[in-house]
Amino acid sequence: MKLHHWKRLACKVACTFCVLLIVCLFSAVVEGTLPLAVGLVLGLLDLVVLNSLCGALLPQPESPEKAVPAAEAAPAFRIAMGGKAA
Numbered sequence: 001m002k003l004h005h006w007k008r009l010a011c012k013v014a015c016t017f018c019v020l021l022i023v024c025l026f027s028a029v030v031e032g033t034l035p036l037a038v039g040l041v042l043g044l045l046d047l048v049v050l051n052s053l054c055g056a057l058l059p060q061p062e063s064p065e066k067a068v069p070a071a072e073a074a075p076a077f078r079i080a081m082g083g084k085a086a
Contacts, residue, residue, distance in 0.1 A: 011057050018050040
């Protein structure tokens, strides 16, 4: 398998872990086993990590190819006298 595939798989697993951690933090704060301030700090850090992981999963912009100048349009033929193209 390619390295890119393994990277995407690891990022997806880490994203799933971060989402589950947010759920656990939320339930621990509601239950009262974790102080609110600690839960907020850990939640914000978790969101920063989740944001960076999601950014790593985004497709990278392709490098711009060398711009090829458009071919200049051939001049249109003009009809001269006698109905023949000049």
